[in-house]
Amino acid sequence: MKKLFFILLSALSLTAFAEDVKLALLQPLTVPGSTECNPMEISMVRGELRKAFGWQSDFQVLTRMDVDAMLKEQGFQRSGMVDDNQRKQVGVMTGAQYICVSSITKYGSQLYIEAYLVNVETGQMTNPATQYANVKNEDYSTLPASCNALAEEMLGAIAGSAHKSPKVGGVHNSRSKAGQDFTEDAWGINMKMIWVEGGEFMMGCTSEQSDCYDDEKNVRRVTVDGFYIGMLEVTQSQWEKVVGTSVYQQKNKGNPQWSLNGVGPDYPMYYVSWDEAMEFCRLLSNKTGRTYTLPTEAQWEYAARGGNRADGTKYAGSNMVDAVAWYTDNSGSSTHPCGTKRANALGIYDMSGNVWEWCKDWYSSSYTNYDTNNPTGPSSGSGRVNRGGSWYNYFARDCRVATRNISTSSYRNFNLGFRVVVLP
Numbered sequence: 148m149k150k151l152f153f154i155l156l157s158a159l160s161l162t163a164f165a166e167d168v169k170l171a172l173l174q175p176l177t178v179p180g181s182t183e184c185n186p187m188e189i190s191m192v193r194g195e196l197r198k199a200f201g202w203q204s205d206f207q208v209l210t211r212m213d214v215d216a217m218l219k220e221q222g223f224q225r226s227g228m229v230d231d232n233q234r235k236q237v238g239v240m241t242g243a244q245y246i247c248v249s250s251i252t253k254y255g256s257q258l259y260i261e262a263y264l265v266n267v268e269t270g271q272m273t274n275p276a277t278q279y280a281n282v283k284n285e286d287y288s289t290l291p292a293s294c295n296a297l298a299e300e301m302l303g304a305i306a307g308s309a310h311k312s313p314k315v316g317g318v319h320n321s322r323s324k325a326g327q328d329f330t331e332d333a334w335g336i337n338m339k340m341i342w343v344e345g346g347e348f349m350m351g352c353t354s355e356q357s358d359c360y361d362d363e364k365n366v367r368r369v370t371v372d373g374f375y376i377g378m379l380e381v382t383q384s385q386w387e388k389v390v391g392t393s394v395y396q397q398k399n400k401g402n403p404q405w406s407l408n409g410v411g412p413d414y415p416m417y418y419v420s421w422d423e424a425m426e427f428c429r430l431l432s433n434k435t436g437r438t439y440t441l442p443t444e445a446q447w448e449y450a451a452r453g454g455n456r457a458d459g460t461k462y463a464g465s466n467m468v469d470a471v472a473w474y475t476d477n478s479g480s481s482t483h484p485c486g487t488k489r490a491n492a493l494g495i496y497d498m499s500g501n502v503w504e505w506c507k508d509w510y511s512s513s514y515t516n517y518d519t520n521n522p523t524g525p526s527s528g529s530g531r532v533n534r535g536g537s538w539y540n541y542f543a544r545d546c547r548v549a550t551r552n553i554s555t556s557s558y559r560n561f562n563l564g565f566r567v568v569v570l571p
Contacts, residue, residue: 485497
């Protein structure tokens with residue numbers, strides 16, 4: 148038997164309350180000497196809990212990675228308490244009134260997941276909850292439902308059952324009404340889609356971008372209609388369920404000698420060409436009756452900036468690149484599980500860093516001034532646009548929301564993936 152304690156750090160706005168209550172979840176930690184749970188299990192539980200808490204009442208989850216250093220984490224784990232100074236630091240950094248402490252205990256093929264809340268003001272523990280997940284033969288299919296049930300049990304005492312998202316058979320209903328997020332569950336992919344309200348924005352090298360490349364400098368005012376966009380980059384698990392190939396097989400399509408830079412169900416899919424990304428969209432569209440596709444370059448930048456909630460940040464969600472992006476200086480030469488950095492103003496993750504993301508448009512070295520209403524780019528070109536920067540990029544400027552890149556449609560690489568959009 149082994150018990151693994153962890154804290155996930157994010158600020159979770161419970162907007163359904165009369166008061167603005169927030170819940171802080173800290174990044175995973177392990178008890179020294181623990182050996183049984185493998186890194187994939189730790190990553191999966193962390194990711195599923197993060198998604199489960201985000202789904203309860205469609206709360207917006209703003210992941211933060213940079214608060215761990217200010218907490219004496221081992222002491223916090225042992226006692227479940229923080230001292231007055233630590234509580235003040237947590238409150239200042241996240242605005243949180245509660246901290247969620249979670250642990251995993253593994254008994255053979257059972258994962259026993261425990262969690263409770265710590266009141267930041269009083270230091271008292273409250274709202275304990277427990278759930279089991281059967282992982283026999285490394286089958287983790289029951290884990291999402293267990294984490295959803297855990298989050299619902301914990302938050303129900305705070306938020307009240309009237310604010311919970313509707314579910315059918317343990318899976319959240321997919322909702323197509325414009326203005327509401329929904330979860331796509333074709334093939335069991337559990338892909339959260341975020342609604343982006345339409346609006347206008349200045350596209351390109353705006354004042355906060357500063358260190359721009361030449362192909363961004365033709366700034367123009369653009370209008371886009373509302374659309375849904377993936378909360379996360381398409382993961383390796385989602386790709387396998389829809390297309391049927393693994394990241395290993397995708398790598399081998401290019402060169403068996405190429406490297407693998409992050410493997411796991413919650414890691415972003417890479418070694419995917421533009422043509423293959425569009426095939427993923429076609430298969431998903433046929434399965435669901437919705438029209439999935441790649442984002443246009445304008446849709447991508449509008450969403451990365453935060454849409455009509457844009458806060459004028461240089462990167463997608465912050466002016467500090469390390470808060471939101473995996474790039475060369477902090478990535479350890481690898482991709483990372485999706486959603487482990489801070490989200491942007493719309494609750495979308497990894498639009499700066501991790502992997503470059505394909506866009507639908509052909510690339511042009513300068514924007515067209517007259518194409519400003521739901522622009523789709525030139526009618527032809529030598530390559531397709533990709534955006535956002537990656538774990539492999541040496542310069543933080545490549546992770547800015549305005550940075551553009553070009554690759555041929557058949558190109559595949561260890562730092563190039565995608566996310567999807569769908570129209571209402």
